[in-house]
Amino acid sequence: MSRRLFRRVGIAAGVLLAAAAVVVPGVGGGDSTSQGPTIKPAVRASAETPPAYVALGSSYAAGPDAVPTRLNVCFRSPDNYPNRVARAMRLRLVDVTCSGATTENIVDKPQRFLAHKQIDAVTRNTALVTVTSGGNDIDYIGRLLAMSCNNVASGVDKALGPAARSCHTGHRIAAEPTDADYAKVQRKLIQTVLEIKLRAPRARVVIVDYPPLTVAGEAACDLLPLTPEQVAQTVRIFDRLAGATALAAHETGVDLVQASVAGADHTVCSAEPWLRGFAPPIPYHPTTRGKAGVADLVVASLGGPVA
Secondary structure, three states: OHHHHHHHHHHHHHHHHHHOOOOOOOOOOOOOOOOOOOOOOOOHHHHHHOOEEEEOOOOOHHOOOOOOOOOOOOOOOOOOHHHHHHHHOOOOEEEEEOOOOOOOHOOOOOOOOOOOOOHHHHHEEEEEEEEOOOOHHHHHHHHHHHHHHHHHHOOOHHHHHHHHHHOHHHHHHOOOOOOOHHHHHHHHHHHHHHHHHHHHHOOOOEEEEOHHHHHEEEEEEEEOOOOOHHHHHHHHHHHHHHOEEEEEEEEHHHEEOOOOHHHHOOOOOOOOOOEEOOOOOOOOOOHHHHHHHHHHHHHHHHHOOOO
């Protein structure tokens, strides 16, 4: 990989972790084509108005593939899985997913550069809600970026050589999440679902978990510059996150789409990855194939029209 490529990796990773830290009043709701307007009440579905679909979650739902702008501070892409689901199911999408969001930003308080909690987009007329969240609650991607940068810069992956200098050293690696951290993710997801049900009693609610970057026993590759110990730790953290997510879905009685299972054949080092490796434009986030794959899983789980 070139020196220039890794400079771009560092910039993209830094911007993503900062989550476009600029206050934009009114941003936080919108449809599949607009990133900025204030949230508007849903309209009752009719022959002319498709059923409303609200997408909630973090960057794995937002599908980032570009640097943010004033009207796209959340890195939402027009081909993310919510957009693909909405087109396939002929739904009217209200996409409030946002890169950097925690589950708390969905249900308790908005991100600092947004005016609304994501849950505010859900109304009594909402027909479908998808939720993809929890990774940022435990700094899942932040840890991976820090480990990768430190490893590249310290020469752990010799193949990357001088390019390491553009991925600055000294990134702090967060401690491994505790039992309490996973329990909190579970509680917040349950809180989110219960709040959705209060706001939209007739809505179909689907929790969509994350596809894995790597799986147990898989060797790292140039696009995943981790030590064997770090790979094992990453798998352990991912599995605990997927477990907490599954428990939340079970306790609330909503559907669970397990990208964590289907994506096991599409890791970063596989022939057909659903996630980018440690490379631009946004490291360790969904590829076009990954967005399509998760969308197909969601559509299949719905089993038919959403009313």
